[in-house]
Amino acid sequence: MMRCELSKHDRSSVGYRLKQSLFTVAVTTAFVLGLHSLLLASGNAGGAAPATYAGMVRTATTADAEMIELALGELADFDLVYVILDSSEGGAGMDVEIAARRAAQAYAASGMSAAVRLLDPLDSDFTMTVAQNGVDSFPAVLVVNKAGGIVLVTDGISEESLRNAYMTVWGTASSCEDASSEIY
Amino acid sequence: MPKRPHSFRGLTKPSSEKASRVLLTCAILVVVSVGFGLVAHELRPIMAAVYFVLGFAMQRAGFCSAALISAVVLSRDSRGLMAIVLAVLVAMLGFGLMHNFGLITVYPSAISVVPAAASGLLFGVGMVFAGGCVSGSLFKATEGRWPSILAVVGIFVGMALGMSTWGQRSISYLAQISLPWNPPPNLAATNGASFSHLATGVALIGLAGLSLGFRRRILEFRPSVAFSVDRAWPLFGVALIVGLLGWAAFWTGPALGRNYPLGASHIPSAVLGFLLNGEVRLVGLLAWTFVLGSLLSAWMRGEIRWRSAPKDTLALAFCGGVLVGLGAIMGRGCFVGQILGHWFPRVRATVRDGVLAVTTRRSHRNHP
Numbered sequence: 001m002m003r004c005e006l007s008k009h010d011r012s013s014v015g016y017r018l019k020q021s022l023f024t025v026a027v028t029t030a031f032v033l034g035l036h037s038l039l040l041a042s043g044n045a046g047g048a049a050p051a052t053y054a055g056m057v058r059t060a061t062t063a064d065a066e067m068i069e070l071a072l073g074e075l076a077d078f079d080l081v082y083v084i085l086d087s088s089e090g091g092a093g094m095d096v097e098i099a100a101r102r103a104a105q106a107y108a109a110s111g112m113s114a115a116v117r118l119l120d121p122l123d124s125d126f127t128m129t130v131a132q133n134g135v136d137s138f139p140a141v142l143v144v145n146k147a148g149g150i151v152l153v154t155d156g157i158s159e160e161s162l163r164n165a166y167m168t169v170w171g172t173a174s175s176c177e178d179a180s181s182e183i184y
Numbered sequence: 185m186p187k188r189p190h191s192f193r194g195l196t197k198p199s200s201e202k203a204s205r206v207l208l209t210c211a212i213l214v215v216v217s218v219g220f221g222l223v224a225h226e227l228r229p230i231m232a233a234v235y236f237v238l239g240f241a242m243q244r245a246g247f248c249s250a251a252l253i254s255a256v257v258l259s260r261d262s263r264g265l266m267a268i269v270l271a272v273l274v275a276m277l278g279f280g281l282m283h284n285f286g287l288i289t290v291y292p293s294a295i296s297v298v299p300a301a302a303s304g305l306l307f308g309v310g311m312v313f314a315g316g317c318v319s320g321s322l323f324k325a326t327e328g329r330w331p332s333i334l335a336v337v338g339i340f341v342g343m344a345l346g347m348s349t350w351g352q353r354s355i356s357y358l359a360q361i362s363l364p365w366n367p368p369p370n371l372a373a374t375n376g377a378s379f380s381h382l383a384t385g386v387a388l389i390g391l392a393g394l395s396l397g398f399r400r401r402i403l404e405f406r407p408s409v410a411f412s413v414d415r416a417w418p419l420f421g422v423a424l425i426v427g428l429l430g431w432a433a434f435w436t437g438p439a440l441g442r443n444y445p446l447g448a449s450h451i452p453s454a455v456l457g458f459l460l461n462g463e464v465r466l467v468g469l470l471a472w473t474f475v476l477g478s479l480l481s482a483w484m485r486g487e488i489r490w491r492s493a494p495k496d497t498l499a500l501a502f503c504g505g506v507l508v509g510l511g512a513i514m515g516r517g518c519f520v521g522q523i524l525g526h527w528f529p530r531v532r533a534t535v536r537d538g539v540l541a542v543t544t545r546r547s548h549r550n551h552p
Contacts, residue, residue: 023402027392034387034388034389035385035389036385037381038381038382
């Protein structure tokens with residue numbers, strides 16, 4: 001390996017001294033910014049999670065196996081299913097479907113099997129699913145975790161809100177409105 | 185005197201002028217690919233360019249994880265390990281900053297402990313026997329090293345085994361008997377800002393500490409001398425490049441539908457996926473530019489020549505390749521993906537890291 005040793009003369013040159021100063025500034029800045037980042041991290045970790053859980057309600061626990069089975073329908077093999085419920089003739093808005101598919105893709109990428117199920121009034125499971133979960137506004141999304149239960153999302157449906165909804169069931173952070181079920 | 189039959193022994197090293205011209209042409213192609221990708225919002229040419237540069241850079245410094253880790257055990261030379269740490273820290277910094285600014289979305293997965301440990305064991309042992317992980321074997325194969333060529337064949341065989349019905353059933357079985365473990369960084373943690381701040385902070389302080397440790401080298405570093413066209417590049421320079429390429433891969437990876445920033449295992453697995461299942465994964469196929477980059481670098485350094493080895497070494501390299509391939513499928517990634525590019529977002533790597541170190545040490549004790 002080739003080594004480029006600098007002479008004493010080179011080390012006392014203006015260029016070298018300038019390099020030294022820049023190096024000191026850069027390393028000090030990195031240390032300070034690093035410490036600042038760690039402080040921010042500890043502050044955030046102790047505080048409330050930035051995710052909001054407005055518009056989400058738990059409708060089923062792990063014990064409600066029949067409800068979960070009905071909501072999962074033919075997608076019973078999946079760990080997580082986003083069931084989109086829409087009573088309008090045109091079906092669920094594309095935005096809702098895209099958001100659900102993206103969220104499902106995110107979880108699929110994380111090693112879980114996730115899918116999206118569309119239910120409209122013509123489907124045989126629609127009426128019973130709506131009744132069981134107390135859905136009164138549409139479009140709505142049921143986040144059905146085979147191992148965890150169901151969370152109903154009605155307001156502000158987005159990829160982020162659907163991912164957060166999953167976490168209220170299975171993740172560590174939980175501030176979801178506890179409407180009809182015990183914490184599980 | 186009878187005339188000896190002509191046999192191919194390798195490619196001659198090009199002149200510096202010719203090498204410079206070819207390198208300039210390739211650099212222009214890389215810039216055009218990246219530029220086109222940015223303008224057309226098409227990430228695949230960017231990915232191809234990233235892998236071309238990765239292959240070129242890794243061959244330049246012989247950035248082989250097996251060799252770098254083995255050097256720590258065998259000759260107490262920790263430079264390679266420090267270079268790996270540098271690559272990890274640089275990648276981590278990019279990951280933290282991009283996540284902080286909302287440029288990337290992180291999809292970390294929970295650890296399946298038993299498959300992770302088993303894959304780490306297979307991969308670690310295999311890497312030492314094969315003389316390199318997936319990327320190391322690939323770039324060494326371009327240099328005409330028969331052990332590495334056979335290791336690559338073994339990697340294909342191992343991956344085919346892992347992707348077969350039998351392999352998938354075995355992996356599922358291991359996952360079923362695995363402990364449920366989903367520690368941070370998990371999906372809940374990554375939704376909070378604390379995760380990216382932590383990554384940024386650790387990376388910055390780590391880089392600052394590393395810089396202080398190598399202060400004199402950094403101050404006396406001359407890029408024009410270090411990055412010459414026809415000689416090896418410094419390990420730390422290449423580690424920096426690998427880390428920075430991780431930034432581009434972090435950004436392009438999820439957008440291309442793969443939750444896997446920078447890795448080498450999908451280079452052979454994409455071919456296997458096509459051959460076995462007819463599945464066309466263009467991103468994986470484009471990553472073969474890694475081999476082109478390695479070939480270019482090896483040719484410029486005059487290192488493309490057939491190099492054989494005793495039969496038992498060749499057999500061991502093949503078997504090692506099989507283990508590496510199997511481990512890569514089982515652990516869903518190779519050394520580059522799990523350690524260099526993905527360490528922070530996927531805790532699974534830490535399991536492998538530990539197992540890897542142990543297996544490397546043990547294997548070397550038994551392997552002359």
